[in-house]
Amino acid sequence: MQIRVGVSANDLTTRTHATASFRSPARLAVVPMARKGAAGAPAVVEPGQLLVVSVSGSSLALAGLSPPLAGRWTAVRINPQEAQAPVCLESLERAQAGGRRPPCYRGAFEVALAGGRLRVVLVCDADGYVEGVLGSEVPAGYRLEAIKAQAVAARTYGLRPRIDHSGEGFNVCDSYLCCQNFNGNAARINAGYRRAIEETSEEVLVYQDRPILALFSSNAGGHTENYENCFSDPLTDRFPPEPIPYLKAVPEGKLPAGFPGEPALRSLWHMPGPQTCDAWAPQFRWRLAMPADALEAHMHHVVERMGADPQFAPFIAPPPSGRFGHIDRFEVGKRGASGVAITLAVHTSAGTWLVTKELVIRSLFENPDLKLTRLRSARIFFDHGRDRLGLLSELVVSGLGSGHGVGLQQTGAQGLAVAGAGYRQILHHYYSGARVERMPASGV
């Protein structure tokens, strides 16, 4: 089973490049490609030498080859001549243990012209891809059964991400902002990851004979969430989308009466030792105090920017005045099954702004002064500090969990594994109705 991974630029939002530089301790064969496969005699990059691919007019420019490629080409395949040799992409850097470094991969690359820039695709076996995802996503030291559950989910996601990338020529991209985090797969992985991948080799989650949309997040704060309460339809942008039968909210243990109403969320947040499988994790609850002046310094810009961004604009409804005044208070309207905020009213002196959808609500709080990109989750409640005139002086946001909470949650899977659950039980808990099946190499 092979998988094609689109490599993002350093910003993790664009997937085309001005140049791409490759270096490997092995010899690299560079094969010119035409639409129907290999098209010309390969050239060679000697071990340790740098291959630089850039754009020259309507074809690729390749430096570092000996001898140079004859002819003009719009796509090449780069094959390391030793199967396990790493190939490092030196034109990029990724956050990794020990700082930012060029990512290194095992597999072959395809580099092609795309709208005057370069598209870079790693072609590797699916288990090699899963290695990279586990290395980026799962803390070392998790129980084997929890890692196995994550391995099957990651392999499934690679075959069927939420966003269809087939028009770009790959299955999945490497950015956690779009698909799942993949910072290369050449580092030596620990024995637990290796064993989890081998013991689940070729296994994927299937519903009605198709790989499922295996969404996962870090910590669900006591209860997972229904797909339709957090995501838009990826094709039509419609919100809410059609529900997905196997992405249904499930409780993670004993919850206070009245859950997910706000009093129950407050009581869960304050409870010593909640009886849920994810409460052991530090992400389970968090609290953020924001001075009103820091909030006001940024939120009106954020609202303006979101209003001009087609991705966010449909989810931001301004008051009749169209202005963002002084903030008076925040009020969650509709909540999902986990208590996730689906609508949020921001009452200001110029009227009430209505903000809809989990990621939009989290992103509304972007604040460089507080070094905040977005809230960790939208399972939130608010406390308002007032000055002597009754004006907002401080906002305290309390939250449960980290991430959207749809599908498998990593810390909950670990909690279930500690309590004795096997990986199939864990997967059935989070993706009810989906089956684990072996998908042979030719099956996808």
Ligand SMILES: [Zn+2]
């Ligand atoms: Zn993607």
